[in-house]
Amino acid sequence: MTDATENGTKDDTSTAAPWWTRAVVYQVYPRSFADSDGDGIGDLGGIRSRLGYLAKLGVDVIWLSPVYPSPQHDNGYDIRDYEDIDPVFGSLSDFDELVADAHSRGIRIVMDLVVNHTSDEHAWFQESRSSTDNPKRDWYWWRAPREDGSAPNDWTSAFSGPAWTLDEATGEYYLHLFAKQQPDLNWENPDVRQAVYAMMRRWLDRGVDGFRMDVINLIAKRAEFIDGENRGAGLGFTMGPQIHEFLQEMNREVFAGREGEYLTVGEMPGVSIEDAVLFTDPDRAEVDMVFQFEHVSLDSGAHKFDAIPLDFVALKTNLARWQDGLAERGWNSLYLNNHDQPRLVSRFGNDEQYRVESATLWGLVLHLHRGTPYIYQGEEIGMTNVRFESIEYYRDIESINHYREAVEEFDASPASVLAGVHARGRDNARTPMHWDASEHAGFTTGKPWIEVNPNYPEINVEADRASSSSVFDFYRKLIALRHENETVxxxxxxxxxxxxxxxxxxxxxxxxxxxxxxxxxxxxxxxxxxxxxxxxxxxxxxxxxxxxxxxxxxxxxxxxxx
CATH class of the missing domain: 2.60.40.1180 (Golgi alpha-mannosidase II)
Structure with a gap:
């Protein structure tokens, strides 16, 4: 588990509190942050070149979305190799230099840990699918077809379509709660768990300061696989009976006896307050904090892309419930946008007439809650959602699959479906960072992997820093308050x-x-x-x-x- 003592560098009056109670985390989506080599894709060199910017902002931690080798079916959340860096982002030596440079500025580096599933190109899965008697067959969830040849049950994936895919070579289905290229690991197999723990220890040995754990409550399945339980991404059967056992074992195997101050945050779809208290109770040694989704689900109707007006009273009531629920034990993570969510100023504010005011309002509100605030790249300058005119401009597999299914299978109006993508699509957060008003917003000298938001000439770091009403400067003050004020x-x-x-x-x-x-x-x-x-x-x-x-x-x- 993490070291539960403040290191004394900022305030010695609160030595019993973990260091991360005063910390602010900045999430970098590497593909879209800064490109150093002109290939149109952000990389580690680009991040290094902007460390001075992040140090000026005052953040304590950088959370890196995945930079491992990947076929990029889900923009890096389908990992081919946990032990390396994808060449599009750089090399292991580039990563080591990034960590060293960040540490020299007092900034920690947290990696994205995606171990509910791998890529179908991962060596583990390649072995697993090679034959029914391969030693790694049980590293994934394989099941025989039903008598009529259909999938083992009716579960659906988070990215549309069934959660089972038939492997023709062996005649069995494998489970994937996300894309078919993301087969789920079988955490009931102790060899799987030990392989994951060994990998985590090696990253800590390289200087990594912790992990943000992707959909970590899905690793424990309810293995009866009953029809009707699944609602996409396992929301009907999350947190199987072994989830606490797995996380406690992970803590013992990876962090126990290791010097250093680490951060562990578990992304947990469907988690309740009662569950979160258990997960984040320091005496139980599981994770430091969780990401939950209740507050960012209040403005969705029948499904994620069915955008409905926000009930503001419901939002503040929900946030207050989590404040109260974790007041005595456990800890909150505070966020309103990330790589999976729309831009907060477009979703919760007025991104036209009062863009700066609503961006800073929500910054003040969120950062003055009790918990660890997370800033998503571009939030600190008030970046907005993008409205691409055609689905052809979008790159996110979730949005593309939703559009195709709704239009082709359910005869929905393309315009109405695109409106939902405009409001809720993940590419809202994934367009390139706006550094200045030059071509491609200063993100790259090449052609960006996804189009830049057309409003970049007006909304960019250079323009914001020069403004008398700078969102960046306001965020600097918020971060300083948390560092300096024990009440905050x-x-x-x-x-x-x-x-x-x-x-x-x-x-x-x-x-x-x-x-x-x-x-x-x-x-x-x-x-x-x-x-x-x-x-x-x-x-x-x-x-x-x-x-x-x-x-x-x-x-x-x-x-x-x-």
Missing amino acids: ALGDFELLAPSHPTLYAFTRTRGTETLLVVANVSDDAFDGDLPVDVTGAGLVLGNYANDTGGPLRPWEARLYRL
């Missing part, structure tokens, strides 16, 4: 005005200090009474340049010290 890092949370349709208000309290957040989530001014009298209170931070002290303006957020 560890204070108790209380939601105020829970049923108000536009006001987000809460307090953070520790000892004699109380901080108050008030945010007007609306295009209209808020001139009602605040739930707390702020007469005489000190304004710590606000997202408007001129503090009037009057009614909250559209998308205005203020942090007071009471």
